[in-house]
Amino acid sequence: MYKSLIRATAALGTAALLATTAYANDLVITFDDLNPDKKAAFEAAVDAFKKANPDINVTANNGDREAHKSTIRNALQNDAPDVITWYPGNRMGPFVDAGLFADISDLWASDANLSGKFNAIKPTMSRDGKQWGVPYSFYQWGVYYRKDIFDKLSLKEPTNWAEMLDACGKMKEAGVTPFTIGTKFLWTAAGVFDYLNLRTNGYDVHNDLTAGKIKYTDPRIRATFAKWGEMLDKCSFVKNHATMSWQDAIAPFAKGDAAMYVMGNFSVGSYKAAGLTDDQIDFFQFPEITPGVARAEEAPADAFFIPAKAKNVENAKKFLSFIATPEIQGTWNKAIGQLPPNSDAEVNTDDKFIVEGMATLSTASGLAQFYDRDAPAAMAKAGMEGFQKFMLDQSTLEEVLANLDKVQAEVYK
Amino acid sequence: MSEHAMQTARNYETGKLQVVIGAVLLIIFLSAIYSIQVSGVANLLDYDREIEARVPTFLVRMFFVLMALVATFMIFTSTALYKRNRVACAPWMFLSVGMTFFLVYVIVPIFQSISYSFTRWNGLYDITGNWTGEWVGFYNYRLLFDDPNFVTSLINNVLWLALFMLAVPIGLAIALFLNQTVTGIRFYKSLFFFPFVISQVVVGLIFTWAYNPEFGLLSEAWSVFFCEEKENIVGNMTKVCSIDPPSILGEAKYATYGIIAAGLWPQIAYCMILYLTGLNNVSPDQIEAGRLDGAKGWNMLWYVIIPQLKPATFIAVVVTVIGSLRSFDMIATMTQGGPFGSTNVLAFYMYDQAVGEGVGRYGYGSAIATVLFAIMLCFISVFLWRMYQDEKVVH
Numbered sequence: 001m002y003k004s005l006i007r008a009t010a011a012l013g014t015a016a017l018l019a020t021t022a023y024a025n026d027l028v029i030t031f032d033d034l035n036p037d038k039k040a041a042f043e044a045a046v047d048a049f050k051k052a053n054p055d056i057n058v059t060a061n062n063g064d065r066e067a068h069k070s071t072i073r074n075a076l077q078n079d080a081p082d083v084i085t086w087y088p089g090n091r092m093g094p095f096v097d098a099g100l101f102a103d104i105s106d107l108w109a110s111d112a113n114l115s116g117k118f119n120a121i122k123p124t125m126s127r128d129g130k131q132w133g134v135p136y137s138f139y140q141w142g143v144y145y146r147k148d149i150f151d152k153l154s155l156k157e158p159t160n161w162a163e164m165l166d167a168c169g170k171m172k173e174a175g176v177t178p179f180t181i182g183t184k185f186l187w188t189a190a191g192v193f194d195y196l197n198l199r200t201n202g203y204d205v206h207n208d209l210t211a212g213k214i215k216y217t218d219p220r221i222r223a224t225f226a227k228w229g230e231m232l233d234k235c236s237f238v239k240n241h242a243t244m245s246w247q248d249a250i251a252p253f254a255k256g257d258a259a260m261y262v263m264g265n266f267s268v269g270s271y272k273a274a275g276l277t278d279d280q281i282d283f284f285q286f287p288e289i290t291p292g293v294a295r296a297e298e299a300p301a302d303a304f305f306i307p308a309k310a311k312n313v314e315n316a317k318k319f320l321s322f323i324a325t326p327e328i329q330g331t332w333n334k335a336i337g338q339l340p341p342n343s344d345a346e347v348n349t350d351d352k353f354i355v356e357g358m359a360t361l362s363t364a365s366g367l368a369q370f371y372d373r374d375a376p377a378a379m380a381k382a383g384m385e386g387f388q389k390f391m392l393d394q395s396t397l398e399e400v401l402a403n404l405d406k407v408q409a410e411v412y413k
Numbered sequence: 414m415s416e417h418a419m420q421t422a423r424n425y426e427t428g429k430l431q432v433v434i435g436a437v438l439l440i441i442f443l444s445a446i447y448s449i450q451v452s453g454v455a456n457l458l459d460y461d462r463e464i465e466a467r468v469p470t471f472l473v474r475m476f477f478v479l480m481a482l483v484a485t486f487m488i489f490t491s492t493a494l495y496k497r498n499r500v501a502c503a504p505w506m507f508l509s510v511g512m513t514f515f516l517v518y519v520i521v522p523i524f525q526s527i528s529y530s531f532t533r534w535n536g537l538y539d540i541t542g543n544w545t546g547e548w549v550g551f552y553n554y555r556l557l558f559d560d561p562n563f564v565t566s567l568i569n570n571v572l573w574l575a576l577f578m579l580a581v582p583i584g585l586a587i588a589l590f591l592n593q594t595v596t597g598i599r600f601y602k603s604l605f606f607f608p609f610v611i612s613q614v615v616v617g618l619i620f621t622w623a624y625n626p627e628f629g630l631l632s633e634a635w636s637v638f639f640c641e642e643k644e645n646i647v648g649n650m651t652k653v654c655s656i657d658p659p660s661i662l663g664e665a666k667y668a669t670y671g672i673i674a675a676g677l678w679p680q681i682a683y684c685m686i687l688y689l690t691g692l693n694n695v696s697p698d699q700i701e702a703g704r705l706d707g708a709k710g711w712n713m714l715w716y717v718i719i720p721q722l723k724p725a726t727f728i729a730v731v732v733t734v735i736g737s738l739r740s741f742d743m744i745a746t747m748t749q750g751g752p753f754g755s756t757n758v759l760a761f762y763m764y765d766q767a768v769g770e771g772v773g774r775y776g777y778g779s780a781i782a783t784v785l786f787a788i789m790l791c792f793i794s795v796f797l798w799r800m801y802q803d804e805k806v807v808h
Contacts, residue, residue, distance in 0.1 A: 070768060077538050094773060098537040098545050149646055176646050184751060240626045242663035242752040251627070256647035308540045377772045381765070385562075389753035392665075403561060410556065 027315040028059045028081040029304075032068035037269075041335035045136075049322050056315050076100040080307035082316040088124045088133055088303050089369035090210065090376055095305075096127045102306040105130040107317050113324040113342055120361070121301055121341045124369055133303035134320040135341040137333050139265040140357035141191060141298035141370075147282040149176060149259045157284035161199075161227070164287045168235035171259055178235040180258035182244030183391065186384035190371035192262050193387050194298055196231070197224045199289035203296035203366035210374035212412030216386075216404040225401070227289055229394050242392060250274050262286065264300065268353050269337060283356045294365035300373060301341060382407040424496060431491035438484035445477045475514070482513055523786065529779035530554070536767070536775040546776065553780035563781065566757040569669050570738075570788070573758060576673045577680060577737035581729050584684025585722075589714075591685070592692045602689065609682035617746030620675035624661040632658035662748050665755035672756060676743050680736050684729045691725030692718075727799070734792055738785075759785040 031042050039062055046060045061081070063071065072086060076095060086092055086101075095101050108114045108122070108131040118125075121138065125131050150156070150167075153174055158164035168178040183189045198206050201220045208214045209221060238244075238252050247270060252258040254274035261267070271281050285295070304323065306316045322328060329340035334348045339357050348354050361367065372380035386400040486506060489495055495502050530553055534546025557563045591602050608616065623630040640654035661671040695718060703717040719726070741760045744750060750757040750765055757765070759781055767778025 069770065073536060077542075094535050094537060098535075099540045100537065146647075152646060174646055185749070186751070239657060240660045240663050243625060243660055244627075248627075255649045255651060256645050257649075257651050377770060378766075378774050381770060381772050385751075385753040388751070392663075392752060406559070 025055055025315070026057045026059065026312050027083070027319060028312070029061065029083045029319065030068075030075065030081040030085065031060065031062045032065045032085045034062060034064055037336050041332045044335065045323060045328055045332050048328060049319055052322065053315075053318065056318070076307050076309065080309035080311075082306065082310040082312045083304050083319055084307055085302060086133065086305050087369075087373050088121075088135065088301055089373040091369075091373045092132055092305070093127060093376065096132055100308050101132045102308045102310065102313065103130045104132060104134070104306060104317065104320065107131075107134075107320060111321050111324060113321070113326070113344075117326070117342045117344050118324070120343070120367060121299075124301060124367065125303065133305040134324050135301040135303040136323050136329065137336065137338045138299045138301035138341055138361075138367075139338040140360045141195070141262070141264045141300075142283055142285050142356075142360060143260050144253075144263050144267065144271065144281060144283055145260045146253065146256065146276075146280060148280045149256060150282075157282075158287045159284075160288045160291075165230070165234045172236065176256070177238050177252065177258040179231075179237045179260050179262065180249045180253045181237045181241045181262070182246045182249030183241045183388045184243055184245050184248075186381075186388055187370075187372050188246050188249070188263075189387040189391055190380070190384050191264070191298065192231075193224070193228065194368060194371050195262060195286040196227050196289070197221070198296045198298075198368065199286060199293060200224045200227055201290070202293040203368065206296065206368050207374070210371065210379075212379070212408055216383075216401045216408065222401070225390065225397060228390070229397075232391065232394060237391065242388060264298070265338065265353055265357055278352065283353055285360050295363075296366035296368060297361055297364040298370055299339075299361050299364075299367040300370045376411055379407060379411045382411075425493050426496075427493045428491035432488050435484050435488035435491065439481055439488065442477050442481040442484055446474055446481065475518075478513065478517060479510075482510060526779045527783050527786075529776055530783045532776040532779075534775045535773040537773075549776070553777050554784075556777065557780055557784065562754045562757060562762060563759075565755060566759045566762040566781075569756065569758045572669055573673060573676075573737040573740050574734065576670070577677065577733050578730075580677055580680040580684045580733050580736075581726065583677075583681045584729060585688050585726075587681065587685045588688035588692060592689060606682050606686055608679040609686070611679065613676075613679070613742040614746050616675055616679055617672075617743045620671070620678075621662065621747050624671055626658045626660040626663065631661070635659075662756075663752060665752055668748055668752065668756045672740070672743050672747050675747065676736070676740060680733060683732060683736070687725050687729045687732070688722060691722045695721045731796055738789060759788075 029046065031039075033039060033042065042062065043060065046058060050056070050058050068085070072084065072095075075081060075084060077100065086095070092101065108118075108125075114131075114134065118135070121135050122131065125133050125135060145157075149171070153167075153170050153176075155167045155170060156163075158167050171178045181188050181192065194206065197209070200223050205214060205220055209216075214221065238249065238258050241249065246263070246267065249261070250267070250270055251274070253261055254271065254276055268281075272278075285297070288295070304320055306313060306320070310316050323332070324342060326340070326342050326344040326346070329342040329345035330347070333340040333345070337348075337351065337354065339347065339354065339361065343362070347358050368374060372384060375383060383404055386404050389396050390400050489502075489506075529546075531548060531550055532546040533549050533552070534544070537545050539545055587605060591598065591605060595601075622628075626632045635658040636652055636654065639656045639658070640652045642650045643653045645651045659667065661667045699717055699721065700713070703713055708717060738760065740758050741764070744756055744758060744761045745764075748756045750761050754762075763778045763781040763785065765778075766772055766774045766781060
């Protein structure tokens with residue numbers, strides 16, 4: 001604390017100096033991922049930007065992702081950087097509504113990449129008909145499975161609900177728990193819910209539900225829960241999932257006790273770290289439930305925004321155009337094993353999950369952000385608790401739905 | 414007028430130069446306090462340290478509040494008023510530092526928080542610094558009592574309070590057990606005291622692991638009776654149980670008890686140490702007298718020892734009540750309120766609703782905080798009243 005005080009006084013002194021000299025041609029960027037590969041990819045992109053714009057004095061700051069969720073509030077309201085990372089969809093809503101993010105619709109209209117190569121993701125970056133950020137990466141969700149177990153039981157990748165239940169039955173006979181999951185931090189359950197809902201009712205119902213236009217007691221949402229009940233009965237998840245994080249849930253998967261995992265592509269690295277090889281794991285799209293419902297997918301994106309209080313808006317826009325280029329999008333996402341939102345960017349064809357992901361997302365009829373990013377945070381929290389409660393005890397369904405309706409009425413007021 | 418009298422008179426005069434310097438300093442420091450909020454100078458610190466921005470801003474502001482106080486003292490001590498009443502003023506000056514900070518950082522925020530509880534607010538100010546909330550009267554309070562999570566939290570708070578009280582008798586029992594002269598007794602005492610030294614977060618983690626139904630200590634013990642190792646489909650050895658081990662933190666009906674048990678571990682150690690020091694002060698004469706009158710066992714304990722431990726018991730109860738209300742750390746490390754909010758207590762639920770995961774219901778969170786404050790106020794009043802009564806007896 002003493003040290004901070006000294007530093008604070010020192011900072012005050014330097015600030016007085018800076019006030020007269022600085023802001024000549026600066027760019028301050030705040031990033032929020034300290035994972036080694038993510039950090040390196042970000043730094044490489046910043047270095048490339050520096051090389052292309054030697055006259056701009058770039059300061060890049062990086063911090064912990066969870067801490068960023070609370071620091072961003074202060075950063076946007078007090079001393080804002082010029083570019084900051086945040087989530088699109090409803091998560092950007094409060095900041096957009098409070099006028100804390102700058103409207104960059106002009107950049108989306110004038111920039112050659114943004115205007116033509118980002119059509120799939122554009123709706124996600126929009127609110128009130130304007131665009132607010134530029135995505136640098138996204139990834140697919142789906143079912144990751146143990147190919148060796150499927151082969152042993154001579155199972156094929158299921159393409160519809162009946163095949164899936166049938167496969168589950170065979171796995172259970174062989175003593176394998178069909179699905180692993182760790183719901184301690186709740187959001188993993190939302191992934192399962194989203195897919196059941198997207199496959200049962202489609203993209204529009206997902207959006208209407210997360211926008212508060214459909215009640216949870218609506219027959220369509222009840223149908224989703226009915227499918228989930230079926231999944232719990234006939235497929236079943238690992239026991240004790242309420243005490244496990246998503247990483248903990250990899251253990252039964254790696255050991256061969258569980259065969260499938262509804263997850264995002266960021267998890268592949270962890271499967272490999274747990275000792276699984278490309279031959280043992282594979283990916284399939286969540287199977288069709290209601291025939292004829294157009295296939296929509298979960299594809300959460302990460303994006304950069306310009307705070308309304310940014311001091312170097314022109315430089316910030318230059319940076320956003322720069323990261324929208326196919327070259328940067330390609331190298332960045334190759335490095336972190338994810339997908340580039342720019343449709344012209346090159347993907348890593350050596351990675352079968354990336355190839356499948358690209359195939360999955362480029363043919364999808366709609367891209368959802370994920371339940372907890374599409375719904376307002378207060379709704380998402382209550383919703384995901386409800387999902388967990390239902391997974392642990394199906395008999396609580398009525399209670400869960402009634403409570404969610406109540407929360408919904410309050411949150412969307 | 415004698416020279417001496419003149420000098421004395423001059424001593425009581427206001428020092429004009431000091432007042433001017435003090436006033437200039439005061440203006441500088443007050444404007445510093447204000448400008449920190451506006452320009453966010455302190456944010457320079459965060460970018461290279463990668464930590465939460467509010468902490469340094471808060472510290473810098475605190476520093477300037479202190480400086481402003483010093484400047485105020487400078488002005489005040491140079492006035493004639495002070496020079497004539499040094500003795501009467503001095504204690505208040507010493508108190509004023511603590512009182513100012515208590516006022517600015519405790520009392521004012523309490524009222525701010527209470528006022529937020531009558532609003533709907535997501536914690537944000539807009540670009541021009543305008544508050545974005547709206548006034549809703551008692552709406553949040555009406556919502557509270559219709560919120561199953563709030564009711565669960567309230568029940569859990571009561572559970573915590575009731576079960577945490579077990580720390581007092583158990584602590585006493587261990588203290589009595591350890592209050593003997595055996596070789597190495599100090600070592601055993603420190604072993605029993607050990608859990609109190611460990612951080613709550615570490616205690617929480619240790620218990621989380623111990624409870625883990627896959628690899629925890631409890632499940633290992635369980636497997637000896639109910640499980641066997643079998644080869645699974647890909648040839649790995651895996652545990653198959655005839656009765657599954659209990660998933661203490663994964664089931665709503667056990668989870669709160671599991672966390673309380675973890676919290677009790679260090680709390681018992683705390684009560685034990687209080688009673689051990691208390692036992693040192695038990696008068697041997699009275700025990701001797703009791704012996705002569707034929708008291709032993711329970712009678713001796715109940716009628717002779719425990720009455721003499723009254724001060725230790727009072728403190729043990731106070732720290733246990735406070736400890737049970739501080740259950741936040743344990744819950745945050747062990748379950749984060751889960752499964753599905755069943756282990757929430759008011760303190761955690763308040764945090765969860767206001768700042769946790771961007772939920773951002775500051776008004777609602779403040780309403781929970783106000784209810785928690787009201788409950789704590791009851792306890793605090795009782796304790797303060799008791800202490801006041803005790804002091805009156807002494808004087």
